[in-house]
Amino acid sequence: MSKVEVGYTDYLKETLDGLEDGLLLTSVDKKGEPNVMTIGWGSIGRIWGKPMFVVLVRPSRFTYGLIEETGEFTVNVPPKELAEAVAFCGSVSGRDHDKFKEKGLTPLPGRLVKSPLIEECVLHYECKVVHKNDVIPGELAPDIIPEFYPKDDYHRVYFGEIISVYASRDIKALA
Template identity: 30%
Template structure:
């Protein structure tokens, strides 16, 4: 992987995000990844940030709460079935890395892991978080994404991008 400046990232994120990425949180003793396809990238408080949304019902959620940092790995083509598995099954009762063969790579600098065979890895540091609130939805139709009984409104994490790694093949 080659380290790149975030300002050199010129990929169309509107194409990348819906395609699924792996959000990884936790330390070397307890780590977990889950598939996400909702997120933003942009600028706030003069920082380059990534915004992700995690429901409290995910096993990854408690690791996101414990960890100051997380990574986002956008996988190369050919990992669709592994991404589907990581988005369907929970790390609460299984080791999803063993089940899929995906390999977490521990990063000694940031104390978090990313996924081998990613084309882009964003290392992130949380700077703001809060839950989405049902009363704040202007388009009330969007509440259909949530179960009234479970009330698992996403927690929003705004995170500073501390480092971007790009696979040699995609470095341009």
């Protein structure tokens, strides 16, 4: 399916709604081997005069090491038919699985980053990390800690400048 360039706010609602079920974040290692993980937390906005996709990744994820190595990632919005792949990519690690192969996902070369887009998805954000910081336990509302951090696995927050956004021509697949 062909992809067309769109603005980063054109499908904001679809993207933010998609976080509820999970979006697919891709990254690569130094050799160019791709990995994909599901994310449910994130935010799109404007910071330092740049369009920004902020994502939160726990240090235990294989993805964490990859983003640390390359300083980039893509976020892909899946159509509903990919629900099973989204659940899979959010439950097994790229350390033990080739999730692209096992779920029949097709990596498409990114335009401006080495991390691939996922052809079967309908929206794609290419991002370059311009800042990162860690969730500070002492600065969190106390009720959040027992629910989300029983193992002290505090997220790293990546601020990814959105440098390119593409959509499938048939964006209706989201409906």
